[in-house]
Amino acid sequence: MRLSKDIVIGSIVFLFCVSLFPAIKVVATYPYIADLVEKVGMEKVSVKSLSRGSWDPHTIVPKPSLIAKIRTADLLVINGAQLELGWLPALLNQANNSGVMPGKKGFLDLSNYVKLIQTPTNVSRAGGDIHPAGNPHFCLNPDFIPELARAIADKLGQLDPANNSFYRENSRSLDKAWKTQLAGWEARIAVLRGKKVIEYHRNMDYFLERFGMEVCETVEPLPGIPPTSRHISHLIEKVKHGDIILILHDVYHSKKTSAFLSQKTGIPMIVLPHDVGAVEEATDIFSLHEEIISRLCK
Numbered sequence: 277m278r279l280s281k282d283i284v285i286g287s288i289v290f291l292f293c294v295s296l297f298p299a300i301k302v303v304a305t306y307p308y309i310a311d312l313v314e315k316v317g318m319e320k321v322s323v324k325s326l327s328r329g330s331w332d333p334h335t336i337v338p339k340p341s342l343i344a345k346i347r348t349a350d351l352l353v354i355n356g357a358q359l360e361l362g363w364l365p366a367l368l369n370q371a372n373n374s375g376v377m378p379g380k381k382g383f384l385d386l387s388n389y390v391k392l393i394q395t396p397t398n399v400s401r402a403g404g405d406i407h408p409a410g411n412p413h414f415c416l417n418p419d420f421i422p423e424l425a426r427a428i429a430d431k432l433g434q435l436d437p438a439n440n441s442f443y444r445e446n447s448r449s450l451d452k453a454w455k456t457q458l459a460g461w462e463a464r465i466a467v468l469r470g471k472k473v474i475e476y477h478r479n480m481d482y483f484l485e486r487f488g489m490e491v492c493e494t495v496e497p498l499p500g501i502p503p504t505s506r507h508i509s510h511l512i513e514k515v516k517h518g519d520i521i522l523i524l525h526d527v528y529h530s531k532k533t534s535a536f537l538s539q540k541t542g543i544p545m546i547v548l549p550h551d552v553g554a555v556e557e558a559t560d561i562f563s564l565h566e567e568i569i570s571r572l573c574k
């Protein structure tokens with residue numbers, strides 16, 4: 277009798293400990309991915325992001341603390357499309373965690389589930405363009421978000437088959453809530469359909485294309501290449517008599533050149549968030565898209 281009582285108490289303690297320590301340890305390269313994993317995995321996962329939303333996603337500083345996060349992970353979820361090319365390979369080499377290397381069960385590349393735009397027409401992209409595989413900022417196409425959530429649910433289900441239906445149900449709930457929001461966003465932004473903008477870096481192209489807006493020029497001559505005074509003079513001449521309504525800037529490049537262009541042309545400049553956490557209002561994937569719509573429609 278005494279023995280069975282000990283077994284019952286032991287079992288309760290064991291179950292309590294299991295509930296305290298989630299089953300799957302996930303590392304995401306960017307905050308928007310961590311948010312999607314949390315929304316799909318809920319209490320069954322613990323998620324860490326390797327970067328902050330206010331950072332330049334192309335150039336994350338590879339600190340030892342990031343290596344430690346990868347070393348103990350069960351699953352690594354990346355954006356892909358070479359957005360992490362400049363910083364993740366070195367971290368992966370040093371983390372020595374074979375389970376989360378590309379091609380392994382504990383690895384998920386979200387770019388495999390979307391259609392990229394601005395893909396190269398030739399193998400040589402001379403001049404140092406940092407979008408060599410096409411535009412990697414696809415998380416700002418709202419149509420892709422349910423697809424990405426589904427891909428995450430499938431992967432979590434592979435790693436944790438006992439909770440497969442839980443992940444799928446959460447993904448379906450997200451899909452439903454997302455489509456409700458999207459209908460509202462489409463109605464609000466309809467007035468901007470056909471409008472033209474200038475962009476500093478090609479962060480917003482998926483979003484703008486989705487809602488029928490057009491990027492006429494970029495302040496960077498090529499993605500990742502800082503503007504020269506000659507390029508800016510050319511831009512001022514080209515756009516000052518045009519019908520461009522806004523200059524779009526991001527949170528991590530210096531605003532100096534975009535502000536100068538705005539002053540010379542009279543075209544207003546606004547700052548848009550590109551990831552969860554880029555501005556304080558963008559606390560998750562929903563409010564990220566909401567904030568972009570709000571700032572564009574102001």
Ligand SMILES: [Zn+2]
Pocket residue numbers: 334406407412413477478479499
């Ligand atoms: Zn970029």
